[in-house]
Each structure stands twice: as structure tokens, then as C-alpha cells.
Amino acid sequence: MGTVALVLLIFFIPYAWFLWSVIKKPRWKMPLVVLAALVFVTFLVNGYLSNTYELAFFQNGFESIVALIVAGAFLLILSIINVTVGVLFKNAPTSLHNPKAVWMFTAVFCTSILFFTVWVYPFAEKASYINQLEKALTVAEAQQDDEEITVVFLRSEKNCFRTSTSNCHAVPYKNSFFVKNNLTVPKEVQVRIRAMDAEGSELEEVESVIMTLEPGELRLVETDETSERTSIWSRSSFETERRVSSYESIYQYRDVN
Secondary structure (H helix, E strand, C coil): CHHHHHHHHHHHHHHHHHHHHHHHCCCCHHHHHHHHHHHHHHHHHHHHHHHHCCCCCCCCHHHHHHHHHHHHHHHHHHHHHHHHHHHHCCCCCCCCCCHHHHHHHHHHHHHHHHHHHHHHHHHHHHHHHHHHHHHHHHHHHHCCCCCCEEEEEEEEECCCCCCCCHHHHCCCEEEEEEEEECCCCCEEEEEEEEEECCCCCEEEEEEECCEEECCCCEEECCECCCCCCCCHHHCCCEEECCCCCEEEEEEEEEECC
8 A cells, every 4th residue: 555655645735735725815826736737747647657558547437436426425415414504594603604615615525535536546556556567577577487377476455554443454455466478379377376374374265267368468366356347456366354475376278269
């Protein structure tokens, strides 16, 4: 989560600065310029990464719909509350209920949800995924040893920013394994992985789906647990209740029909 957290922080600081400047009425143009410049730079970087690594520019439709539903739900709830309070306390002083201020807060809050869920977080996850990809490629090349197929274990982590919190304890570990075709022809590859914890106890044994790999191609090991409804950069190979520390793997491959 280090790359994701860093990108979110980079965006949050100028975004919060801009909102504070608008509310307090000091000079707001500078934070707006900084925020706009940041969005423009990430737009260019996103385009470069998408073209270089053959990834989609935006997250997929399912994730965008989820983001719209979440923002729409907050919009509906806050609107109902504002209208209801406005009717029940029609003549209340603005110090008690200011409908205009509530509408403004609702608009800013829902826009912020959309901005971070549609643009910032997907970009952060894409950057994290590419970082994983480059690390996996380095590891695969280091341990290749004339093997036809190389299996690389990259990480086992929770999607939590504070892993010590009680809410994070119930979150499973997402495990990322990669497989590389070291041959000069395309192959259909299947991998079986036995994941173990720090004490050597087996956590799970999983079998990948049959994957078609081009010569030299490196890709995430996909299993039945890998969600196809999310963007490629949001996926993991499989989940476990405890952190994976070591693994054993076997593979089989065949020519592409």
C-alpha cells in the first residue's frame, strides 16, 4: 500500500488546501493552479503508463458504476436530510440550519468522492501495479536459471493503511504471484501454488487458470479467486487469512492450439 498511500497523500494535500482556501476566502487561485497542474501531470503520466504497459486509461465500467452508486447514495441521503430538516425547522435561524451551506457541503463531498474514486485511487493502484510488475520482472530475471517457466512471489499484504486497527484485522491478505514465459514461443501455462506462513504451515493450495503467455511475457497468476470484474491493477492471485511468507510451486505448459 506504500505507493497507493503516497499518491493519495500527494493529491490530498493540494485538494485540501484548495477547499480550505475557498472556504476561508484567502487567495484560492494558487492552490487551484497547483491542483490543476497535478491533475494534468498525472493525466500525461497515466497516458504514458497505459501505452507502455498496454493498460486501460480509466478503470473498468463496473468500478466506475460502483463509484457513481456510492456518490449517488451520499447525495440522496444528505439531500433527504437537508430537505427534511428544512421542512421541520422552516423558520430556524441559519446558525441552527443553513440549507445553502448544507447543499454546498453535499456538492463538495460527493464531488470529492467521485474525484478520488474515479481518478486518484485508480491511478494510485495502477502506479502500484506497475511497480509490482517491474519488481517481478527483476526477480524473474534473477532467478530464471534456464527454467522454461518462472514463478515469482511478490507480496502478501492487506488493503489497509493502518494494519494495527481492529477494522483491518478481518481484512484478508491479498497475495500477488507472477509467472513468466522464458521460451521463444507462446505457451499455455498452469501453475499450482502451495502457500505457507512464517512457521511453514500450509495456508492454502491453489491452482491457476490456464493462461496463454507470449514469449517473454510476465503476468499475474490468475486463479478462481481472481476477480475479473475489477481492473487488472486491482487484482490479486488469491487471498489468505494470514500473511504468506514462503511457497512451493509446480507448473505445466503446452503449445498453444
